[in-house]
Amino acid sequence: MPPTVRELDAAARGRWDEYVRAHPEATFFHTPVWQDAVEAAFGHAACALGAWRGERLAGVFPLFRVESRLAGRILVSTPYAVYGGTLADDAECHRALLQAALQRARDMRARWIDIRSETARWDDLPVVTRYLTFRRRLPGDPAEVLTRLPRKARAAARHARERFGLRVVFGDEHLPAVWALYSRSMRRLGSLNYPPGFFEALVRGTPGGSADPEAPGHRVQLVLHRERPVAGLLSFTFRGGMMPYFAGCDERFEKYHPNNLMYLAAMEEAVRMGCRVFDFGRSRADNTGACDFKRFQGFEPRPLEYQYASLQGAEAPDLHPDNPRLAVARRLWPRLPLAVTRPLGAWLARSIPG
Numbered sequence: 001m002p003p004t005v006r007e008l009d010a011a012a013r014g015r016w017d018e019y020v021r022a023h024p025e026a027t028f029f030h031t032p033v034w035q036d037a038v039e040a041a042f043g044h045a046a047c048a049l050g051a052w053r054g055e056r057l058a059g060v061f062p063l064f065r066v067e068s069r070l071a072g073r074i075l076v077s078t079p080y081a082v083y084g085g086t087l088a089d090d091a092e093c094h095r096a097l098l099q100a101a102l103q104r105a106r107d108m109r110a111r112w113i114d115i116r117s118e119t120a121r122w123d124d125l126p127v128v129t130r131y132l133t134f135r136r137r138l139p140g141d142p143a144e145v146l147t148r149l150p151r152k153a154r155a156a157a158r159h160a161r162e163r164f165g166l167r168v169v170f171g172d173e174h175l176p177a178v179w180a181l182y183s184r185s186m187r188r189l190g191s192l193n194y195p196p197g198f199f200e201a202l203v204r205g206t207p208g209g210s211a212d213p214e215a216p217g218h219r220v221q222l223v224l225h226r227e228r229p230v231a232g233l234l235s236f237t238f239r240g241g242m243m244p245y246f247a248g249c250d251e252r253f254e255k256y257h258p259n260n261l262m263y264l265a266a267m268e269e270a271v272r273m274g275c276r277v278f279d280f281g282r283s284r285a286d287n288t289g290a291c292d293f294k295r296f297q298g299f300e301p302r303p304l305e306y307q308y309a310s311l312q313g314a315e316a317p318d319l320h321p322d323n324p325r326l327a328v329a330r331r332l333w334p335r336l337p338l339a340v341t342r343p344l345g346a347w348l349a350r351s352i353p354g
Contacts, residue, residue, distance in 0.1 A: 005100035006049070006052065017032055019060055019087070021214065021215070023087045026238075027084075027239075029083050031238070033202070034081065035064075036201065040201045042080075042353075044079060047104060048060065058089040060088075061077060061086045062084060064079050066079060066351075067351075075105050075110050077115050080198070080354035082133065082304075083118055098122060098125075098309075101113055106311060111310070113309040114308055114353075117306060122307065133279070133280075133302050134280035135302070138276055139271065150296065153298065156257040166223055166261050167223070168222070169224060175234070178221075178222065179232075181229060181249060181250060187334055187341045189334075190329075196346075202218065203220065213237050213273050214238070214240055215238070218236050218237065220232075230249065231259055233263075242270035243278075243279040243280075247262070280297070283301075
């Protein structure tokens with residue numbers, strides 16, 4: 001039976017959730033939880049598609065309509081996410097979902113479809129090789145995490161814990177402090193912070209101490225120096241993996257290696273929760289600082305194969321941080337006070353969907 005494609009509405013939410021949880025290539029960003037949080041925090045209209053064979057769901061394509069002040073109207077799968085794109089039973093369903101998305105984009109006069117696929121699905125669409133991802137299998141015992149780190153990373157984490165007295169605490173009550181550290185780091189890097197409501201929506205939508213590492217979950221953690229928060233992290237769990245996603249550090253305390261301890265503690269916690277893989281997310285291939293830090297922790301890069309479709313001959317918009325048109329703004333951003341960058345960054349982030 002050839003597939004038919006229609007929008008995934010509220011009535012299909014349960015089927016969508018079940019399909020994603022069962023699909024071997026699914027990520028947290030394919031779940032309805034991510035859709036709900038993006039809608040609540042940014043107001044982007046969700047228009048996810050499902051491929052059906054009769055009454056059986058055979059594929060999903062999470063999509064959002066983004067009205068960007070910089071790029072016009074675009075479709076994104078998935079905004080503010082590392083991964084996205086289609087999940088399907090077979091190539092025919094993948095193709096049907098793409099064709100339906102292209103028609104949807106034409107109908108709404110969108111200029112571009114951004115597809116954040118891990119591996120390229122369609123030979124006739126361009127592939128973007130700007131990003132790398134980093135994954136590593138975890139040991140079965142939390143005590144083995146430290147011993148498996150490369151020598152220099154192991155020494156830095158041990159010094160943070162034993163020589164400098166840093167300690168790590170977990171709990172949702174630390175979320176405001178994590179967001180404050182995250183937004184501080186984003187300003188220092190010349191990047192936009194997302195609104196605190198995005199963090200809050202994601203935490204509300206995922207159990208904090210889920211006993212099931214296969215289901216969407218989260219962990220909030222802080223690194224303390226003499227009871228002062230110096231680094232923070234919000235991680236997500238799904239399908240036996242943990243991804244540290246939103247991180248921040250007070251740069252005045254970097255000499256104490258808080259980031260090394262923070263990620264060590266996250267991996268130890270992941271093992272205690274039953275996770276098998278630690279996903280260090282993506283970094284731009286030209287961002288040598290971020291890539292080298294992840295290699296320093298023992299992670300090797302793998303290219304991501306994002307794809308895009310340009311409609312009506314439109315040039316694909318460049319919303320990346322290394323866009324020369326944004327160079328002046330990136331130089332000025334770290335000089336502005338947090339009282340300015342925090343609300344302004346959250347507002348501007350609606351037009352630059354990560």
